[in-house]
Amino acid sequence: MKTDIENIFKAFEPRHTENDTHKDRSIGATLIDAGKLTLEGAERILRLQKAEGIRFGEAAVKLGLVSEADIQQVLSRQFDYPYLMAGEALVSEEIIAAYKPFSPQVEALRALRSQLMLRWFSTELERKALAIVSPVRGEGRSFLAANLAVVFSQLGEHTLLIDADMRNPRQHELFGLENRVGLSAILSGRGEVSAIERIPSLIDLSVLPAGAVPPNPQELISRPIFSQLMEELSREFDIIIIDTPAGENYADAQTLATRAGGAMVVAHKNTSRLRATRRLVDELTQASVLVVGTVLNEF
Secondary structure, three states: OOOHHHHHHHHHOOOOOHHHHHHHHHHHHHHHHOOOOOHHHHHHHHHHHHHHOOOHHHHHHHOOOOOHHHHHHHHHHHOOOOOOOOOOOOOOOOOHHHHOOOOHHHHHHHHHHHHHHHHOOOOOHHHOEEEEEOOOOOOOHHHHHHHHHHHHHHOOOOEEEEEOOOOOOOHHHHOOOOOOOOHHHHHOOOOOHHHOEEOOOOOOEEEEOOOOOOOOHHHHHHOHHHHHHHHHHHHHOOEEEEEOOOOOOOOHHHHHHHHHOEEEEEEEOOOOOHHHHHHHHHHHHHOOOEEEEEEEEOO
């Protein structure tokens, strides 16, 4: 069975003609730059391509010089939809949207992205941010927040992921970042927005780590500077995803959701308690937070 990327290959890259030379060389150059192909190998591919009138990628695979996965990755970059190969970057393989973009799990994430685009996100400043909340730890908030941020960035949205869980931060681990300076430093007046880090291996994605764990996270996010920061960031980014602490244990999640204006509640299959999830939804609603929806996480 053909994969989606192979179908894209056939739809957008016709049989070799003289007009295809620039595009084929671009594929070859990308493979060379990535260390997947040598100049000698590229010459062999071009000779076979000319002799048999086939695509550059087909010739490369036929000669056994690169794999189908290598060609898929090059094509994804040409169509501005880059993804990563195992061991290629510091990004954790838990970020399945970055490593397995054509898997059923990531298709589900894209479906969720579409729902959020229709139901919440807009060009208005007050509809730029969304808090990801759940009652307790271990329900997949950080996992979902990270992967959602990736799929939004893959859509071409200028996306920021904020790790506002200043009690048990995880996003720096998932994206291979240092966590010395982050949100806690900004809110305490000891840091600036330069703490936001671009993820170079992924288009349009930036992450603001939590930073050093402070003794007073609730007080920090309650300060006016946090609202000012969110207003500033909403002018800079199209999408802001906020990872939060467990809602049942701390009041942080409610405060963060209020600052964002909207929240998505995460429940984990066979783990989350229905009563706790309902209580969290009720508390957010009473705080005038729009609960955009509830997601049952099976990952």
